[in-house]
Amino acid sequence: MADSPWFAYHRPNDQAALRLFCLPHAGGGAGAYRTWVDGLAPEIEVLPVQPPGRETRFLERPYQSIEPLLDELMAAIRPLLNKPFAFFGHSLGALIGFELARRLRQEDIVPQQLFVSGYGAPHLPVKLPSMHHLDDADFAAALQDLDTVPTAVLQNEELFALLLPMLRADFAVYEQYQFDEAEPLNCPITMLGGEADPLVPPENLAEWAVHSSSPGKMHLFSGDHFYLQGQETAVWQVIRQSCLAQQPS
Numbered sequence: 001m002a003d004s005p006w007f008a009y010h011r012p013n014d015q016a017a018l019r020l021f022c023l024p025h026a027g028g029g030a031g032a033y034r035t036w037v038d039g040l041a042p043e044i045e046v047l048p049v050q051p052p053g054r055e056t057r058f059l060e061r062p063y064q065s066i067e068p069l070l071d072e073l074m075a076a077i078r079p080l081l082n083k084p085f086a087f088f089g090h091s092l093g094a095l096i097g098f099e100l101a102r103r104l105r106q107e108d109i110v111p112q113q114l115f116v117s118g119y120g121a122p123h124l125p126v127k128l129p130s131m132h133h134l135d136d137a138d139f140a141a142a143l144q145d146l147d148t149v150p151t152a153v154l155q156n157e158e159l160f161a162l163l164l165p166m167l168r169a170d171f172a173v174y175e176q177y178q179f180d181e182a183e184p185l186n187c188p189i190t191m192l193g194g195e196a197d198p199l200v201p202p203e204n205l206a207e208w209a210v211h212s213s214s215p216g217k218m219h220l221f222s223g224d225h226f227y228l229q230g231q232e233t234a235v236w237q238v239i240r241q242s243c244l245a246q247q248p249s
Contacts, residue, residue, distance in 0.1 A: 016045035023093030120204030194227030
């Protein structure tokens with residue numbers, strides 16, 4: 001486990017009641033959850049997920065479709081499911097967490113909780129234009145319009161050129177995803193989002209409820225699509241309350 005490239009900044013915690021796999025947004029990496037490792041200890045053991053093509057795996061080729069990503073991530077996660085676990089995903093990470101939970105259901109393995117953040121329910125029609133195939137200048141302009149990448153990154157030509165393959169690949173995963181109808185999951189889905197998120201209005205976030213047969217709650221925080229930056233403590237409180245309430249006394 002310690003040698004797996006899929007988990008960065010992870011510290012094993014035998015005292016934890018639950019493992020939380022944290023999945024990053026498009027263009028992001030495990031570093032987004034680095035502070036969560038200490039922030040949720042000791043009750044929750046945090047495993048920030050590091051997909052190829054970023055941070056500690058920068059030299060690896062990023063996935064451009066969701067199926068092979070799920071194949072490899074499932075293999076990495078499976079040995080760690082020997083205690084209660086949950087998924088937290090922001091933006092594209094929410095979609096990946098959802099599809100992981102669906103795959104695990106085929107093996108009669110059920111997460112204790114699925115946290116979906118900053119991503120509309122997967123059955124809703126995609127409203128964003130296709131952009132992963134655009135030339136560099138148009139792709140950068142589209143990213144700036146969406147406000148999903150910091151302006152400082154877009155204006156730094158060298159840095160943007162380094163990140164471009166990973167950003168294109170992540171948007172390709174999102175744009176080529178096709179939702180398949182299936183029975184609702186039998187774990188609660190907790191929905192989180194920014195009150196001023198222009199990409200994911202609350203009504204689109206609320207639609208996640210149809211994908212679970214268990215009651216779930218929605219939590220809105222001040223901020224936009226990246227409300228997590230600055231709201232960590234409040235989000236950790238929601239996670240603790242949601243997860244630990246389900247632990248046997």
